[in-house]
Amino acid sequence: MGKTTYRDALRQALSDSMTTDPNVVLIGEEVGRYGGAYGVTKSLIDEFGPERVIDTPISEPSIVGAAVGAAMSGLRPVAELMYVDFIGMTMDQLANQAAKIRYMFGGQIGVPMILRTQGGTGRSAGAQHSQSLEAYVMHTPGLRLAMPATVSDAYHLLRQSLAQPDPVVFIEHKALYATSGELDDQTPVAPWGKAHVPRQGDDLVIVTYSRQLHYAILAADKLAKDGIEATIIDLRTLNPLDIDTIRTHVERCGHAMVVSEGVMTAGVAAELAARISEECFDFLENPVIRIAGEDIPISVSPLLETNSVPTPELIADAARMMRS
């Protein structure tokens, strides 16, 4: 299919899914005429009509609640939450309804909906529009969680999310929309739920996802100049978590680092570090290092914002320390 952007790959995934499946509907604030706050759903309303691309009032709890009801009755709703920072507004429908319905009803019915949203820093959006809240979702049994880092995954993870029988929270990164790359729309880099290993080295393993994948790659390039060869694991989905791939590489390298933009305390990095420590203890030569967001709100100032989350330099420095 050639070169495209993360944003266009997402739009293509929605368009292709809607063409294939008449039960797919988009529902959210400004998804229709406006085209989405970040332009992902641009012109889909022209292609599929206002019956399938539905502009909603600003009512996050009920957008998600309506998606739950629609999913229970045979539709495949893709609800959009403009910023993941608003997920607190929807947490009742997400955690108490969507995540629990299959279990509470004894497996008779599931909620095959997607909640598409975006998070992360990079646009001076401030404390209420820059967070990385994937831990809230990962902490809730009954929810799937996908976090694409690449153009290919923007397309394939989203298309495959629309085939999942359970609710999927799909968190994009606001700093990635304009990034570009090759898209082969026939072949994903890995099946849904499996990690991808874009770089393989013997000296340490960097486990990451979303934008931090790109920072890890930049760091690995620097490290290679110093003779340190890193393996990079892009998790792609946090539920399911592909612990097998992590274990395989950590056992081989003996050094592991986890990189996440979410805050350090009780976050995704903490969970990953604990899992690696438990599962690979006998193979580890150092404690697992967490490189994560600082335990602070995100500032508008670009300088402060940049230093709130891991940078390629920080990742490289930590790796050097680990291997020194």
Place this chain on the structure above:
Amino acid sequence: MVQKATTPRKKKPGRPPKAIATGRNDMPATEDLTAMYHDMLLIRRFEEKAGQLYGMGQIGGFCHLYIGQEAVVVGLQSASKPGDTVVTSYRDHGHMLACGMDADGVMAELTGREGGYSRGKGGSMHMFSREKKFFGGHGIVGAQVPIGCGLAFSHKYKDEANVCMTYLGDGAVNQGQVYESFNMAALWDLPCLFVIENNQYGMGTAVTRAAAGPALAERGSAYGIPGKQVDGMDVLAVREAGLEALAHCREGKGPYILEMKTYRYRGHSMSDPAKYRTREEVDAMRKQHDPIDQLRELLIKQNVKEEALKAIDGEVKAVVTKATEFAQNSPEPDPSELFTDILLPVSAGTAASTEA
């Protein structure tokens, strides 16, 4: 269960259905009234037994009884059409039975057994039946209301001539999600009948101490949703209002609100000593407005014989006894059930419209 009226109407694609004969002001046939009596009595006896089993420690957790409110759900089900969907909150046993769900499965779910509708995982507040179009059974006050909008959205999207009956209580009307849903339902003309079961009390707070403004039926007026206050202790008044409101929704005119003035005789849940009201208030309601007594008197006026009513009593008692035995004898869920029904295996495809 209640005899359902006629077959579903065929609907021309893309056009809202024409007005249907609502049967307004028509007295239902005696056999339909008898069926309603049967259903109301079944709910009453079922709930009395559930209360007993709770007292004996055989039902744990929560158990919100519907005693006193039977006319609401039975009257509305008698006005519904095949394919109409129902969603409600946690005082839900009556809704399940009125939808035609099996008393054995409901009672066994109350006792948390394998034979229950949710195989012991849901309990009193969480049951579901695809076949009977009952979408739960939800435990968070007001959270079922947006879900009802989603169900109604599906009816409209799939061009079905059906309505989602979304029940909520007088406590739920003060939740924010409810007003978001009213707005969305009105904005999109969703076929959603909001049924506010005003039983006068939240957990222990009288509606007058919690809800500002006039009648709850008017809570949709800001969105242009018509509302009506109904004597929810009179099954015929409920049925008539239901026929009118459901016809409105079915005709593509958007949502409708029915405020059912009703009364629960028991506490909010089994742990409620009900100190917020007097014994006299409850007794007066029972003596003067009991929905089952009222219908019984009507049936006798219509020359239904005492023996026929006694036969219904016996039939209902047998159903409840059988359900109780089933619920007591059904095994506990297998320990392996702890980890099932959380997530299905990941799918490898790209799109699927299979029933979830």
